[in-house]
Amino acid sequence: MEWPLTLAEAAKLIAARDLSPIELTQAALDRIAVFDDQINAFNTVVAERALRQARDAEREIAGGRYRGPMHGIPFGAKDIYDTAGILTSGYSRAYLNNVPATDATAIARLYESGAVLIGKLATHELANGGPSFDLPWPPARNPWNTGHFTGGSSTGAAAAVAAGFVPGALGSDTGGSIRIPAALCGAVGLKATYGRVSRAGVIPHSFSLDHCGPLAWTIEDCAIMLQAIAGHDPLDPASADRAVPDYRGALDHDIRGLRIGVVRHFWEEDLAVSSEVSAAMDAALGVLSGLGARIEAIRLQPLHRYYDVKNVIAKSEVFAVHRRRLIERLDDFGSDFLALTLPGCLFSSTDYVRAQDERRAMMRAMSAVHEQYDAIVTASSGPAPELSASSATRVFDHWSKPNLESPFSVTGAPAVALCNGYTPSGLPLSMQVAGRPFDESTVLRVAHAYEQATPWRDRRPALTRGATPAKTEAPSGSPLRTEVDRDTREFVAVMLKRSALTLTEERFAQLCAIAPFALAAARRLSE
Numbered sequence: 001m002e003w004p005l006t007l008a009e010a011a012k013l014i015a016a017r018d019l020s021p022i023e024l025t026q027a028a029l030d031r032i033a034v035f036d037d038q039i040n041a042f043n044t045v046v047a048e049r050a051l052r053q054a055r056d057a058e059r060e061i062a063g064g065r066y067r068g069p070m071h072g073i074p075f076g077a078k079d080i081y082d083t084a085g086i087l088t089s090g091y092s093r094a095y096l097n098n099v100p101a102t103d104a105t106a107i108a109r110l111y112e113s114g115a116v117l118i119g120k121l122a123t124h125e126l127a128n129g130g131p132s133f134d135l136p137w138p139p140a141r142n143p144w145n146t147g148h149f150t151g152g153s154s155t156g157a158a159a160a161v162a163a164g165f166v167p168g169a170l171g172s173d174t175g176g177s178i179r180i181p182a183a184l185c186g187a188v189g190l191k192a193t194y195g196r197v198s199r200a201g202v203i204p205h206s207f208s209l210d211h212c213g214p215l216a217w218t219i220e221d222c223a224i225m226l227q228a229i230a231g232h233d234p235l236d237p238a239s240a241d242r243a244v245p246d247y248r249g250a251l252d253h254d255i256r257g258l259r260i261g262v263v264r265h266f267w268e269e270d271l272a273v274s275s276e277v278s279a280a281m282d283a284a285l286g287v288l289s290g291l292g293a294r295i296e297a298i299r300l301q302p303l304h305r306y307y308d309v310k311n312v313i314a315k316s317e318v319f320a321v322h323r324r325r326l327i328e329r330l331d332d333f334g335s336d337f338l339a340l341t342l343p344g345c346l347f348s349s350t351d352y353v354r355a356q357d358e359r360r361a362m363m364r365a366m367s368a369v370h371e372q373y374d375a376i377v378t379a380s381s382g383p384a385p386e387l388s389a390s391s392a393t394r395v396f397d398h399w400s401k402p403n404l405e406s407p408f409s410v411t412g413a414p415a416v417a418l419c420n421g422y423t424p425s426g427l428p429l430s431m432q433v434a435g436r437p438f439d440e441s442t443v444l445r446v447a448h449a450y451e452q453a454t455p456w457r458d459r460r461p462a463l464t465r466g467a468t469p470a471k472t473e474a475p476s477g478s479p480l481r482t483e484v485d486r487d488t489r490e491f492v493a494v495m496l497k498r499s500a501l502t503l504t505e506e507r508f509a510q511l512c513a514i515a516p517f518a519l520a521a522a523r524r525l526s527e
Contacts (some may be wrong), residue, residue: 041076
């Protein structure tokens with residue numbers, strides 16, 4: 001058996017009984033045992049349970065009860081998905097005793113499809129803030145260069161897929177947290193339409209913006225995983241009761257005549273990107289045009305406006321989700337999580353409602369675009385920065401530098417990130433394909449056609465047995481310790497009191513330093 005296999009390759013061999021699920025699972029466990037000390041993709045590996053599930057799968061298949069292409073396939077899950085009897089930590093000290101009694105719906109559906117859980121995967125703490133060096137486990141590392149970042153917050157999911165530990169993994173995406181790690185690790189990450197995949201049993205970040213979805217090595221593999229987890233679930237109030245099409249069957253190399261709108265201003269005007277990103281995008285558009293798609297530049301709202309909407313909504317909601325624990329167990333949380341979560345207490349109900357109103361307006365505007373175009377293409381994040389960026393830089397960038405993924409989180413449209421090249425130093429580059437709500441099939445079709453026409457899936461990270469991970473240093477210094485005016489300090493003090501939070505002088509000073517950036521986001525939405 002050649003390793004690593006794609007999910008589709010492994011499924012074909014298992015269906016033909018040329019590959020045993022036990023053999024495949026053991027190969028995954030062996031590779032994790034050899035290489036994960038370099039990558040830190042997993043915080044929990046459930047080897048005995050995985051082999052038991054693999055034996056069950058093999059017995060069923062031998063008995064003629066083949067369930068489909070996920071049967072006997074190993075997968076990992078971001079450690080915010082509830083797993084019955086297995087720690088669901090959120091990578092946080094505040095959840096170290098959280099062993100759920102039931103499975104998240106997406107986990108249960110993968111079990112129903114015959115899939116084999118290998119273990120739980122690294123994440124930013126509770127899917128918000130990082131990479132952090134003050135948590136119970138170290139941050140995941142990028143398999144292409146272990147001195148570089150994986151992207152967040154589905155850090156371990158993307159790293160595990162790129163490193164060949166598992167053919168597929170479950171991640172979550174609030175403002176890009178599936179697509180950014182996929183982009184930085186050279187994998188494929190799919191954020192399906194809001195409501196397409198149940199979030200029941202997943203530790204929430206933002207009720208308004210959270211999405212669940214797959215990460216894998218190819219578009220076909222993501223289509224297979226999405227097929228298994230998509231569908232209505234009454235346990236998730238936002239779950240959509242919509243028919244689920246045959247995603248894999250919809251993959252078609254022929255995209256002739258499809259209308260594709262290209263949001264060039266996102267990477268040419270709104271956000272400074274490297275010349276490598278720009279060149280990769282131009283080349284990718286040339287490929288799509290050569291495949292017969294009709295390419296046309298379009299304009300959406302400025303990237304930063306989507307980002308402001310996302311931040312005001314998501315930070316308000318993540319603060320509300322964890323407020324009780326923050327009051328009772330503040331010291332159990334890491335510094336990055338606190339720096340990005342505590343500002344949520346500074347937003348007023350007016351700020352929140354205004355952001356939600358703007359979100360609805362953005363959705364209406366995007367609907368008009370979808371009427372004209374079958375798909376939308378733009379750049380994705382990358383290349384991966386070094387892992388040791390300072391805490392102050394990360395927090396500042398979070399509020400001042402938008403990401404390329406947030407527009408499709410805000411509008412709820414399906415979007416996939418896929419590799420479109422590499423830098424001269426070997427780091428992956430990526431682009432996004434987005435589409436109409438609940439039309440993941442066309443998004444996957446366009447992305448699959450591009451993937452099949454390019455050589456990027458033939459290249460994998462080269463891991464070396466016994467190699468020492470690149471030396472990195474934990475970021476030093478307090479985030480954004482700057483002087484602020486008395487009015488800002490008084491405002492922060494009032495909002496903390498209303499939230500029943502008490503901070504040390506150090507943390508209070510940090511929140512005061514961040515406050516102008518957070519409040520500026522809310523103010524821009526009122527203009």
